[in-house]
Amino acid sequence: MCIQTELQRFQTEFNQTLVQTFSQLPNDIAPKLHQAMEYSVSNGGKRLRPFLLQIMAKVLAIDPKLIQPAAVALECIHSYSLVHDDLPAMDDDDLRRGKPTCHIQFDEAHAILAGDALQTLAFELLINADVQTDIKLSWVKILAQASGYQGMCGGQSLDLEAENKSVGLESLANIHSLKTGALLKAAVSMGCAAQRNLSDEQKQKFERFAELIGLAFQIQDDILDVTATTDALGKPQGSDQKSNKSTYPSLLGLTGAVHKAEQVFQSALEQIEDLPYNTQPLMDFAQFIIKRQH
């Protein structure tokens, strides 16, 4: 089955899992917050992080049911970060994938709270997961490190600080590795944590692969911000230029950025080509997120 079809099938299933997750959360405690939280995760997202984790489960022969709480937790963290990023004080975006952002649909206060509570929910799901204790502990550790000061939040801060400034390639890579890469890597690390037979060296190769596809993903994102239409993106095209951000195309030119994405992509594949697992699904995933057009 081609990866697009597989992703679509996964999205349908995963969206049902999300509906189930929220139906298990009593909606009468704080109804508006419940709505804002569910709205924020039900936004037609690509579900790339949970999908990557599911692919890792396939590659490492882990029961896909077992990693489900980790998949939902990853998406909760990703969704909360989008809700907060969209706020007027941050990127000030009214649209996300063609739909009103959370603070437009509800209000700013509930967008802040929905983000906060989605973050908490992520850790709650992990700690209540029906898996062995050491896996649970690893998951919480991985997700906390990837999403906090030393990961996603740190990257978001650096990204804000870099606006209207000229930033070099190394700084740009660092910003993206924290802001976007850390959570993609977490998806892979959470998969590795659920498979005890993995050696440290194998784990490191999977994680290095994740870091590199994270970087390639971001370069592609920068490229699409220049080349794609607002319609295809589901968000305003050219928003990087609008906010005067350094991007791969602005630093390397469009052709240079395309070349760089390809180079990083190849380097990612090299990491996992000799592993004693059928890593083809991961290679397909890498290909897919780098060749995507929106």
Added chain:
Amino acid sequence: MCIQTELQRFQTEFNQTLVQTFSQLPNDIAPKLHQAMEYSVSNGGKRLRPFLLQIMAKVLAIDPKLIQPAAVALECIHSYSLVHDDLPAMDDDDLRRGKPTCHIQFDEAHAILAGDALQTLAFELLINADVQTDIKLSWVKILAQASGYQGMCGGQSLDLEAENKSVGLESLANIHSLKTGALLKAAVSMGCAAQRNLSDEQKQKFERFAELIGLAFQIQDDILDVTATTDALGKPQGSDQKSNKSTYPSLLGLTGAVHKAEQVFQSALEQIEDLPYNTQPLMDFAQFIIKRQH
């Protein structure tokens, strides 16, 4: 030693622990975010939640060093909630304990991010704590439940929804039990989780005590918003009235609210008076937070 002196001593020690915690977090990853996070917890707070946990440790004969990560985690969650509550989209407060709030001192974006990253840090501290695995798991579970949708965030949402509305006593108690009570109760529950000899019944009594002092604490907060000066509070006096909130004094009158606080206080003491532990320090704590004048 009287409880005020003990609290002061604890605050000094605990503030040093906080400084240590942040010195262990590399400040060169995202310097501005690091500053905003540290600023947000170094705000001269009363440290009541960590203090309550330390008192629980004393009562239950738990090594105070052991519960330190839980104490810091509680304060990280409390601090993050204050930072987000103070935002223009929420309570819009410029001052907190006489100092500029985080979004005034830094900017709104960094106040949002500092709150986010402080929440993550709380879970990271718990999962990295040097305690037995089952205690760690209980701590994460307790803190997540107390601070998320079914706890503090839910309460904050209800509180916002209740502005400019007439709210009955039962709803008001529910709002406060989620918004303020849940985290105070978490301090007590985290202490209980670290002492295996406790029976379920004993645990419930400690937790019921915590719920009741949480309620009394909030009633006293409402009372002080009417009776104390801005100087003593370190925040603008009369802010509840300004935002047209239902409060205990507005529903019961000032005398009625004072009477209610006393009644809840007595009921809290009854919960723990027959327990086979020296619960005097908890009684002193309850007395202290209900008789406080700021």
